[in-house]
Amino acid sequence: MATPPGRGAVALVRVSGPDALPLLLRICPTLHAPPPPRRQRLLAIHHPETGELLDRALVSFFPGPGSYTGEDTVEVSTHGGVLAPQLVLDALLAAGARPAEPGEFTRRAYLNGKLDLLQAEAVLDLIDGRSRALHRAAVHQMERGLSGRIELLRSTIVDTEALLVYGIDFPEEDEPPVPPERIRRATEGVLARIDALLATAPEGELLREGALVVLAGRPNAGKSSLFNALLGTERAIVTEVPGTTRDALEASLSIEGYPFRLVDTAGLRETADRVEGIGIEVARRYLDAAELVVFCAEAGRPLGDDEREFLQTRPAERTVLVRTLADQARAPGEGIPVSALWGTGLPELRSVLLRAAFGGIIGEPGEAPLVTRERHARALRAARSEVAAFLESWQGGLPMEFAATHLRGAASALEELLGAITPDDVLGQVFGQFCVGK
Numbered sequence: 289m290a291t292p293p294g295r296g297a298v299a300l301v302r303v304s305g306p307d308a309l310p311l312l313l314r315i316c317p318t319l320h321a322p323p324p325p326r327r328q329r330l331l332a333i334h335h336p337e338t339g340e341l342l343d344r345a346l347v348s349f350f351p352g353p354g355s356y357t358g359e360d361t362v363e364v365s366t367h368g369g370v371l372a373p374q375l376v377l378d379a380l381l382a383a384g385a386r387p388a389e390p391g392e393f394t395r396r397a398y399l400n401g402k403l404d405l406l407q408a409e410a411v412l413d414l415i416d417g418r419s420r421a422l423h424r425a426a427v428h429q430m431e432r433g434l435s436g437r438i439e440l441l442r443s444t445i446v447d448t449e450a451l452l453v454y455g456i457d458f459p460e461e462d463e464p465p466v467p468p469e470r471i472r473r474a475t476e477g478v479l480a481r482i483d484a485l486l487a488t489a490p491e492g493e494l495l496r497e498g499a500l501v502v503l504a505g506r507p508n509a510g511k512s513s514l515f516n517a518l519l520g521t522e523r524a525i526v527t528e529v530p531g532t533t534r535d536a537l538e539a540s541l542s543i544e545g546y547p548f549r550l551v552d553t554a555g556l557r558e559t560a561d562r563v564e565g566i567g568i569e570v571a572r573r574y575l576d577a578a579e580l581v582v583f584c585a586e587a588g589r590p591l592g593d594d595e596r597e598f599l600q601t602r603p604a605e606r607t608v609l610v611r612t613l614a615d616q617a618r619a620p621g622e623g624i625p626v627s628a629l630w631g632t633g634l635p636e637l638r639s640v641l642l643r644a645a646f647g648g649i650i651g652e653p654g655e656a657p658l659v660t661r662e663r664h665a666r667a668l669r670a671a672r673s674e675v676a677a678f679l680e681s682w683q684g685g686l687p688m689e690f691a692a693t694h695l696r697g698a699a700s701a702l703e704e705l706l707g708a709i710t711p712d713d714v715l716g717q718v719f720g721q722f723c724v725g726k
Contacts, residue, residue: 311383324349391718418542485668511555515552585610671701
């Protein structure tokens, strides 16, 4: 099933493999010849064993290799709902098909050379992505934006390796066949391009999960009011009673298309209340994991010693001081003055959060490739390490045939990133995250 179950206008059942067309003929007894490729036909769907009429559906046939999977593929668009598409799926299973595994359609597309592993991961990001920024990155990656950069790096490394091999094969020449300066420029250029890609990794990975922003401060510091104001809805309970927030409350927030996870936490203070104490401990765990901390203190009063101590223990680039209740104070004090009631200061706060979390990729053109997964960063770091080791050993006087082995290692790391050589456990990890039907 390629569509989620439930009430709807249309449901889609897909089958892929060399027997896709014979299976279709078994559940459509009025069909005596293959249907025209890529043209829908309205056909009666029958159970192959009982002959029962199950539905009248629009059927499309996509012959391989010109299909998504690269194999013969049949798509049956039934009426929506729970029962009709399930009965059609059961009929296909009775005709000889088997249930697809998670991500098997995309895995077959990868194995049949329809897309590389980076494109397959982009398909998953396109499905799971909840922000416009990740959507843009996924669309560009599906169009081989990142793959093209990786292939260019690999090609440069292989070409450099070939030049070195030529020098090894003709050592008797008076002049070196390849100027050393050319080798140095090529390898340093590869290092610079890998560094540029790796520089996008921290923000790129945040595009998938969202930057974790934790609101912290004393009880009654206006955290819950600010939480609601940033979201534009009443999610947190706001009262004048200290300690109202006993647990962490998390919600998704989008700022100019970039994803954030906003968390309201219990006020930080010493307390004998066991339940409130548990909430404060939860708040401290969130603070340890936060990409950014918004520390709230009421406007118009000096910061207390405990508040200054907290700010001094946090990385300055990951901490934002906000003076809440700014509408009630003439001199808000240091920090960003914000009024949750009137909305003043909220645009500035959103801008600060956006620059702090995604400053490295804001303003990049939509087609700029981003490293969005740890697997990508790990392979790039491995390739960089090998290229740097080559440059160091070659310039240090190591025989060329030994130094060149590092370039082979770098090329292999990039090939694994693209999926040209990939262990089965890596494929299982990638495609196991997909839903069934994709």
